[in-house]
Every structure is written in structure tokens, then in C-alpha cells.
């Protein structure tokens with residue numbers, strides 16, 4: 001299938017980039033960047049910097065977003081920069097921004113082109129010129145037909161929606177016929193947004209010495225070096241706004257940072273890396289921190305490193321949760337939400353439980369707050385008897 005050059009300029013993450021722009025695809029990063037900057041260094045620097053500044057400011061759109069061949073260069077250089085910057089917080093912010101910009105472009109896209117995009121990504125998709133009906137809903141005695149112009153094969157649907165945990169996106173909650181899910185343009189664009197978002201994530205296994213070697217070479221290119229410095233300077237300025245760490249000593253009588261259960265540690269590390277949290281993760285961390293007596297301001301500041309942070313909204317939600325005195329989720333609920341991290345952290349207490357002296361039997365913990373209390377108790381016992389912790 002042949003795809004228009006304009007579509008690749010608009011969406012440079014499309015696989016057809018390789019066929020339509022073989023001169024770019026065949027170059028190594030060093031050659032590519034030297035060539036690009038030798039032509040129009042100022043414009044490309046400014047356009048790339050605009051993306052970084054917007055992502056550091058938690059924006060969701062780019063002013064004056066241009067669709068041209070330079071847009072391909074911008075995308076590729078951003079990816080190279082993220083690789084050499086090697087900072088998950090920066091990558092996550094960029095992933096968030098770039099994928100949202102993509103979504104707002106896709107939603108305006110002509111349906112036939114949206115179909116071409118899906119085909120280019122080798123998705124098994126069916127596109128209909130006229131809407132097809134797949135059901136009816138009745139709202140207040142009014143009957144409404146459910147229609148769509150797209151259907152996507154269920155395996156592709158599952159692959160693209162794997163990280164979207166909203167109930168309504170689950171396969172069982174979507175109409176399916178002959179293996180194809182009926183999907184509206186908005187939902188299809190949302191799935192593609194997720195595909196694009198993942199393109200920016202750093203892989204944990206990336207070899208640090210190759211990153212350093214590439215960085216050393218690229219920084220010899222004057223314009224790239226300048227751009228790299230400007231991005232870092234902007235990041236340093238912005239970072240201070242959301243670099244808050246929770247003071248675990250202040251409110252729970254003693255330092256509880258070493259007693260935190262794996263489910264909480266996982267969420268805190270996501271926040272530290274600037275990753276977005278799903279709804280249940282947000283509720284859980286807020287209710288947990290309130291339960292261990294954290295100050296509202298401390299909790300709000302903790303959230304400030306997240307890509308979609310909104311101080312007013314967060315303040316309202318944290319204050320509301322405090323007023324309502326919600327109890328944090330228990331272990332069984334966290335397990336059903338896939339938020340239990342006992343296995344990932346190979347945590348002995350979570351996996352094996354503890355010996356109850358009262359009942360003289362092994363018991364599993366049932367609540368993350370108990371995890372903190374149990375560890376605090378064990379620690380105070382050790383301090384009293386002068387025993388060091390068992391390894």
C-alpha cells in the first residue's frame with residue numbers, strides 16, 4: 001500500500017517513513033544530525049526547543065504546530081535527544097505531550113487517511129464509507145442508534161489498549177462481531193495516541209556505555225550541543241518546581257520510608273519519574289498518605305512532578321479525600337486492580353506473611369497500612385532488645 005508523503009510528514013512515526021524517505025532512514029544519527037543542522041539550524045532548534053519547553057510546562061498542545069518535512073526531522077531529533085538525555089522524567093513528559101498533539105491531529109483527520117494510517121501500522125482494520133449500525137440504546141424513552149465507520153480485529157484492539165485500564169475500554173464492554181470490534185473514530189485515535197506515547201519510553205535495558213558513546217559524538221556537533229545545553233538549562237529551571245520529596249519523618253512519629261509496602265513504593269517511583277498514574281493509583285496513594293498523617297500541602301507537592309499536574313484540582317481532591325477520611329484500599333482490592341507489587345519486589349512479608357504469636361500460625365497481611373505498622377513494631381522491638389535486623 002502506498003501512503004501519501006504528507007501523511008508521513010504529519011505523522012513521522014509511521015513505518016512508511018523508511019520507504020518514502022530512504023535518505024533519512026539509511027543515515028546514522030551522527031550523519032543525519034550534521035546534515036540537518038547544516039541546512040536550517042535556527043528553525044529546527046527553535047521547533048525542537050518549543051516541544052521540550054511545552055512538555056516541561058505540562059502543556060498538552062504546541063503553538064503553531066507545522067506539518068512539513070521539517071516535522072520529520074523534529075520528531076527524529078527529539079527521539080535522539082531523549083535517548084542521550086537518558087532521563088525517564090523527561091521522556092515521560094515528552095511522550096505525554098507528543099501523543100496528545102498526535103491525538104488532536106488524528107481526531108481532525110479524514111477517515112480515509114485514518115484508515116491508511118492504520119493500514120500502514122499493519123492493523124487489521126475495516127473502514128466503511130457509510131456508518132454501520134451495531135446496536136441501539138434507550139435514554140429517557142429516546143431510542144438512539146449506535147453506529148461506527150471502523151472495526152478493528154480484536155487482537156489488535158487488545159494489543160493497543162493493553163495499558164488503558166478504563167473499564168469501558170475492556171474488550172468485554174465493546175461490541176464485537178466476527179472477531180472485529182466496532183470502534184468510533186475518537187476511540188481509535190485514542191488507541192493510536194497510546195501507540196505513539198510508547199514510542200518515547202526509554203527501555204530499561206539500554207546499554208549505558210553506548211548511550212555515552214553516542215552522546216560524546218553528537219555533542220561535537222556545535223548546533224546539537226547548543227540545543228542540548230538549552231534543553232538542560234530549561235529542565236534545571238523547571239525541575240525545581242516539582243522536585244519535592246516526601247519527608248517520611250515528619251508525621252508518623254518516625255521515619256516510615258523504609259517500611260513502605262511495595263504497592264506504595266511502585267507508585268512513588270512512577271511519580272518520581274513523571275509518569276501518569278491511573279485513577280485507582282491516584283486514589284490509593286492519596287488515601288494512604290492521608291491515613292499516615294501526611295500534610296495536605298506535602299501530598300499536593302508530591303503530585304506536582306506529574307505530567308498532567310493541576311495544583312487547584314489536586315488541592316481540591318486531596319482536601320476532599322481528607323474530609324471524607326477514606327480508608328486506603330486493602331490488599332485484596334489492590335490485587336484485583338493489578339496494583340499489588342509483592343511479586344515484582346519479591347517482598348517476603350507480602351509474599352509469605354508473618355507468624356502470629358497469638359494464633360501460633362502463619363498469617364498473610366491484608367492491608368498496606370498493616371505492613372507499615374508491622375515493620376514499625378518489629379523495628380521498635382529490635383531497638384529495645386538491641387538486635388540488628390535480620391537479613
Ligand code: SF4
Nearest residue numbers: 261263331340341350
Ligand atoms: S501484599 Fe498488600 S501491602 Fe503487599 S504489595 Fe500487595 S497490596 Fe501492597
